[in-house]
Amino acid sequence: MSARVGVVTFPGSLDDRDAARAVYLAGGEPVALWHDDAQIHGVDAVFLPGGFSYGDALRCGAIARFSQVMDTVKAAAAQGMPVLGVCNGFQVLCESHLLPGALVRNAHLRYRNRPARLRVETTRTAWTNAFAPEAEIVLPAKHGEGRYVADEAVLDRLEGDGRVVFRYLDNPNGSMRDIAGVANEAGNVVGLMPHPEHAVEALTGPSTDGLGIVASVLAHLSEGASR
């Protein structure tokens, strides 16, 4: 049986359909979750997609943090369920304190929409285990508030613990230490700014590297199931 990956839709989500399609193309079963769902319907993993949840009111992700579904996602993450946040989903994970740091206005103050070159810095997470060590990948980036910031002590700890998961090779937004994605301590919760769900088909490009993210979680889940 294929693993069930829940994709959350908040008011203002944009990339939920593409996220569901990426799950499907990688061999998983996408399950639609709604922002005010009080439960997550027995899914094995959760994908928080990109977009403009609640119109980016106050700050990106600041309102979504208080949605009902996030209470359940937080509880499930604490139990080890894999959770991925992409772009606005990453912002929601930081606002929810499931990941450290914050995503603020791009340094150049412009919305940036172009493919980003990244290095996969660790394969020891639920969402990156299928990549070759230090793989260089290309995923589309499109955001206005993607500059990753944290205080130096937090950044040093992330580096030391191997929790910087993705690093920009051509930093598009001024993120500190070129950080594009980070993980929690257990490695089950990962957030990244560029969009794996928009890089799943050779026909439309810019790569099919995004499939590796979903393939990783499916491998992680089937390993857990066979243990």
Ligand SMILES: NC(=O)CC[C@H](N)C(=O)O
């Ligand atoms: N593509 C997205 O998810 C955009 C996230 C957020 N609304 C921003 O502009 O930074």
